[in-house]
Amino acid sequence: MASGTLLYAQSGGVTAVINATASAVIQTARARKVKVLATRNGILGALREELIDTSRESAAAIRALAHTPGGAFGSCRVKLKSLEQDRARYERLLAVLKAHDVRWFLYNGGNDSADTALKVSQLAAEFGYPLTCVGVPKTVDNDLAVTDCCPGFGSAAKYTAVSVRECALDVAAMADTSTKVFVYEAMGRHAGWLAAAGGLAGTSADEAPHLILFPERPYDEATFFTRVKATVERVGYCVVVASEGIQTADGRFVADAGAGKDSFGHTQLGGVASYLAGRVKDTLGYKVHWTLPDYLQRSARHLASKTDLDQAQAVGKAAVEFALKGMNAVMPVIVRTADAPYRWKVEAAPLSKIANHEKKMPANFIRKDGYGITDAARRYLEPLIRGEAPPPYGRDGLPKYVVLKNIPLAAKLPAFNG
């Protein structure tokens, strides 16, 4: 193997399986005798020269990463701008890579990270530094272009579908004298992928969820209330899955309607479910409950999808293989070759086709009436939540999640303030 090290970084919101990708990256590189460094807290660690020597972790710890949620090396929400605007930071990045003899840079994230990896590869070429940059896909938002789906999404989707099915059984049992309307708030500021996954919880017309609110369709309170009332009168209760990103026809986020300051000047935090529940209670008079799973939906490794886990590991392995072959400025993506039986493979796609693009949910995934998913959506979504891959549990009844030692490498460069 050529000398040099491989640098791996995690970016953006973490998922239930991003560490499974990290595990596959490190295991694949180790098998090829390539040393892997990781950045502390994503791209910030590269800028700050806060690097971690993963060779100090045991084989067992690296294996255990595959069943540990969160981001084992730390992630960050930092987006570099264009090469012109952020030139000093890109040059610092390159200096840090050079100082640690990094020849392969793997950036595990979404659209922004693909863009950063692409720009780093361009700068390296400009400076004549031999560097192979590979983006590695990850996001519960499922909004990356080219790839059929994004590692992390399938597990969050499974969490959503299972949770909606479970709470619906609770509501059904109590509706006669208790809660009649239940609202489940799903992540998805721009696209309704996770809300759509909630739709997998039911298959017949009157099975929960009865109504799904997508950010792709304008939210109209009057129509929604008519639907809620009709559902309660027909079924006895109504379970609603609402995407956090729903907007009214004039483009205002519904979540912001409940936010602001109260009469004491205290912050009222927004939230679609809380707001909708309050309005339903006020207007229709039903007893309401709601849930905001928030980070639980993207960290629930205990309920990971086996398909998702397999794909998270496959892109990690492929990323190392692509890098070592010198395939620069690419990302391993999932290609679906068949729906039933579900078949997929990993291919390389150019980062330029992925960077800064956003994949929307196809229009034919939303039912004509706007409140449910279509068979096309089911065909797409269902394989992604298939299969279980529970973590090992300890004698204490808790999953055996690993916390790495994360031993820092000594810095070789002066500190950087940028």
Next chain:
Amino acid sequence: MASGTLLYAQSGGVTAVINATASAVIQTARARKVKVLATRNGILGALREELIDTSRESAAAIRALAHTPGGAFGSCRVKLKSLEQDRARYERLLAVLKAHDVRWFLYNGGNDSADTALKVSQLAAEFGYPLTCVGVPKTVDNDLAVTDCCPGFGSAAKYTAVSVRECALDVAAMADTSTKVFVYEAMGRHAGWLAAAGGLAGTSADEAPHLILFPERPYDEATFFTRVKATVERVGYCVVVASEGIQTADGRFVADAGAGKDSFGHTQLGGVASYLAGRVKDTLGYKVHWTLPDYLQRSARHLASKTDLDQAQAVGKAAVEFALKGMNAVMPVIVRTADAPYRWKVEAAPLSKIANHEKKMPANFIRKDGYGITDAARRYLEPLIRGEAPPPYGRDGLPKYVVLKNIPLAAKLPAFNG
């Protein structure tokens, strides 16, 4: 076996394992050739003479109840008053029992249900009707007297501990540039049992949860903020588990502080986590997130505790055995015979010792500083979340939960309006 039927009813908030109790009741009775009727929607079904013939359900369906959350026959939130105040309803109950030759009445619920079962047994004795009444314990609140713990609590406790551990890994990974304070809202209006269970997620001082807010201790904002700030400065982030029932020193519920009407006259629904998060953001300036799992925590059968499941089934089996032996006005309770290794057995306790009593969390379960749990609490709680008992999953990636046919029996009496 003596002739006559056994009537089973579910009461109050449902749990992940109350159907496992129902499954054990029906299986045990079937083995003894006793016919089991169930009420539709708890005691309401008995008053309305809406009874279900469980013999119409297959053996497979009854077995599947053991892994299905919710309340398979429906439950209700209705509390009967004293025999004097609610005499007409108690007499109606007895008339319905007589009409269907009910000789054994099993009421699966909490304190109130124990009280109702006790009063029905007293009225039957007064009328000379041979009836054996048995209470069957159930509640995620873990507040029943006499029994060491309540079926339903262990699974909700496991859900809480696992969820807190998982979201803490998410927060830890992102804290450098994102959320620094995360608030998890646990059920428990009167006692901090589930909040305490969240404490099992961490074992060392700086492991999440860093702070637990118990309803047993007055909530003091200034002290809490000092703790939050110190934790963020020391650890980098702070995970808080807050019981929905926390109150200020003057007895006001903190959840109500965020509730009320906004400036448009719209209902602002309460919520401890939302309120605390808003205050932390305003006062300390940290980025905050929060979660309100709500019904998810009591319906997450996918994450049930094996101990809890075993106990839910054991009390169901024992209830039938006690009933058939004619042990009137009792409840099968869990007796802990050893902490390590954990040992338990089921005994009969008089309903009179359980009805309308409420078990508080022992004072020595809360750390002296008021923000965490003690070793005594861990010794008590840990065995209750031990063991996994996942449901079977289908090819579609979802748990195979059963929905019963619930075929109604023809009414024999005139309708009752009461």
